[in-house]
Amino acid sequence: MTYKLIAIDIDDTLINDNKEVTPATQTALEQAVAHGVVVTLATGRAYASAQTLARQTKLNVPIITYQGALVKNLLDEKVLYERYVPQEASRKLFDYCLEKNLHLQTYIDDKLYAREENQKLLDYAKLNGTQYYIESDFIKVIEQPTPKLLIIDEPDYLDQVAVELRELLGSEVHITKSKPYFLEIMHKEGTKGHALTFLADHFGHxxxxxxxxxxxxxxxxxxxxxxxGVAMGNAIPALKELADYITASNNEDGVKEVIEKFVLNAE
Incomplete structure (x- = not known):
């Protein structure tokens, strides 16, 4: 099989635990592009955060952000695919988090907003290199279009919250975890699968x-x-079970291994 498009997650996949793309992986990315392969990123990060890394790695194609709720060109920043969380779901989620005293944050026009400054917000902003804004009257923010809302809490508790939210919000939203302590809510078509399907069609693949x-x-x-479908060596067990191939970890240039095996040295 000749592969023509590679979609790569960022955190714990493309970058190592030092939050870096290694020189070896960077070289492999460039070699794949030289072979005519479209190399893109597919991340839960906001576009502003993801595009910085994409430009550093010399990519110049549309990238998948907000778990798939936004596909945007790097060159002219044209939006190709966008899905907002339904307004009714956003309001229900806001009321739920207020009642449960949960930390809720969201993105408006690629800017991160929260109701109050706390350690969860500070840690998140540091992790993603993201500036944040505080709006105490948070309903003003909730009533604006957003690609993603995010709850931060303990992993086991978030598992319970996810069950309750799926019942409360119904089938119009997509609920997933990007990390054990991040529960993210998007439009039902705001998934990396939907975005990759769109992008493949966009390029005619x-x-x-x-x-x-x-x-x-x-x-x-x-x-x-x-x-x-490739799972990193450091991937969660459930992802490894459904993957077609398991590569090395993010600290062992797992992405490089995939590119070399299936693109550069493919028979």
């Missing part, structure tokens, strides 16, 4: 000609639709 690489459960939709 079949999904069978696509490779998807990830480590967390929020990657499973794109691994399932791609012709080759």
């Amino acid at each position: 079949e999904l069978s000609e696509c490779i998807a690489i990830g480590d967390s459960w929020n990657d499973h939709e794109m691994l399932e639709v791609a012709g080759l």
Whole structure:
């Protein structure tokens, strides 16, 4: 099989634990592009955060952000695909989080907003290199279009919250975890799988000609639709179970291994 498009998650996949793309992986990305392969990112991060890394790695194609709720060009920043959380769901989620005293944050026009400054927000902003804004009257923010809302709490508790929210919000939203302590709510078509399907069609490629690489459960939709779904060596067990191939970890240039095996040295 000749693969023509590679979609790569960022955190714990493309970058190592030092938050870096290693020189070896960077070289592999450049070699894949030189072979005519479209290399893109597929991340839960905001576009502003993801595009910085994409430009550093010399990519110049549309990238998948907000778990798939936004696909945007790097060159002219044209929006190609966008899905907002339904307004009714946003309001229900706001009321639920207020009642449960849960930390809720969201993105408006690629800016991060929260109701109050706390350690959860500070840690998140540091992790993603993201500036944040405080709006005490948070309903003003909730009533604006957003690609993603995010709750931060303990993993086990978030598992319970997810069950309750799926019942409360229904089938119009997509709920997933990007990390054990991040519960994210998007439009039902705001998944990496939907976005990869769109992007493959945009470039005129079949999904069978696509490779998807990830480590967390929020990657499973794109691994399932791609012709080759790859789980990192450090991926969660559930993702490894459904993957077609398991590569090395993010600290062992796992992305480089995939590119070399299935693109550069493919027979």
